[in-house]
Amino acid sequence: MVSGLHPRRLNEALAAMADPGVIALAGGTDLMVGETETERRFLYLHNVREMRGLRETPDHLVVGAATTFTEVLESPLAPPLLKEAVSGVASPAVRNAGTVGGNVANGSPKADSALVLMVVDAVLLIASARGERLLPVADFYLGGKKVDLASDELIVEIRLPKSRLAPHYYCKVGGRRALAISRLSFAGLFRQERGRIRHLAAAFGAVTDVIFRDRCLESMLVGLEIPEAKKLRQDFLAAYGAALVPTSGRVSKEYRRSVALNLLGDFLTVFGV
Numbered sequence: 001m002v003s004g005l006h007p008r009r010l011n012e013a014l015a016a017m018a019d020p021g022v023i024a025l026a027g028g029t030d031l032m033v034g035e036t037e038t039e040r041r042f043l044y045l046h047n048v049r050e051m052r053g054l055r056e057t058p059d060h061l062v063v064g065a066a067t068t069f070t071e072v073l074e075s076p077l078a079p080p081l082l083k084e085a086v087s088g089v090a091s092p093a094v095r096n097a098g099t100v101g102g103n104v105a106n107g108s109p110k111a112d113s114a115l116v117l118m119v120v121d122a123v124l125l126i127a128s129a130r131g132e133r134l135l136p137v138a139d140f141y142l143g144g145k146k147v148d149l150a151s152d153e154l155i156v157e158i159r160l161p162k163s164r165l166a167p168h169y170y171c172k173v174g175g176r177r178a179l180a181i182s183r184l185s186f187a188g189l190f191r192q193e194r195g196r197i198r199h200l201a202a203a204f205g206a207v208t209d210v211i212f213r214d215r216c217l218e219s220m221l222v223g224l225e226i227p228e229a230k231k232l233r234q235d236f237l238a239a240y241g242a243a244l245v246p247t248s249g250r251v252s253k254e255y256r257r258s259v260a261l262n263l264l265g266d267f268l269t270v271f272g273v
């Protein structure tokens, strides 16, 4: 029989997670699809106060891991890039239950909010009864849906640096307009000052087995004036073409690579490169 624990405070939740027979359940939109065991105790996260809602600190937007997609969409604090990505998740019913923390924890390269967290260099606050740690979201993904999360740990909150939230470019390519898991998605950030590129970030979802970002390639254009960057545009795209080694799945590797490069090219064009 399925039984559940309903903590209201983080310390109670972390104490419960120390039992290996307990598994965290936020919205259940991933877990209940795959869960076949009947003797597990679910730890429901939706009442844990410290894991809910959005708040600001001087440098960060902090998103509680158990915040639902609908709550993100309704929050005046959520940046347009995050709202755009989250509005494309499934349907209202899934958005009402599904959470940002669950989207990260599932380790999927197709996770729509995780793509945004990657491109903005978000940091996860992860805790257990043993203590807490901060981990850049890029280091959380170990490949092949494996994540750096022990069985007694919870993602408590996600910290997004305010200086990295815009200007943005976002596109999700799905099989249809609604209820579509990504065939491919792309998020980019581009900031220039006085005609010189100061920051460029590009993240690709559903191309490889983890969300793809290559800071070394990004740096090819950083520091350049726009006309200099334009001259390097083809080299930049070619370098990504070589670095992106797509996985095959419902769509072919060739399709993934060519759509990824088209989106990267469009991103550059939109920002004048």
Ligand SMILES: Cc1cc2nc3c(=O)[nH]c(=O)nc-3n(C[C@H](O)[C@H](O)[C@H](O)COP(=O)(O)OP(=O)(O)OC[C@H]3O[C@@H](n4cnc5c(N)ncnc54)[C@H](O)[C@@H]3O)c2cc1C
Pocket (backbone or CB within 6 Å): 023, 024, 025, 026, 027, 028, 029, 030, 031, 032, 033, 045, 065, 066, 088, 089, 090, 091, 094, 097, 098, 099, 100, 101, 102, 103, 104, 105, 106, 110, 111, 112, 113, 153, 154, 155, 156, 179, 180, 181, 182
């Ligand atoms: C019909 C349908 C359509 C979907 N469409 C999309 C889509 O378009 N885009 C998309 O990105 N996803 C989609 N999903 C997947 C799913 O909705 C998301 O990944 C969602 O964010 C999962 O969050 P959740 O709260 O429901 O996670 P849960 O199912 O509750 O948990 C998922 C996993 O994460 C763990 N977990 C959850 N929260 C935490 C935490 N705070 N700390 C540690 N571990 C935790 C759980 O133990 C479990 O292993 C879809 C799912 C369905 C059923």
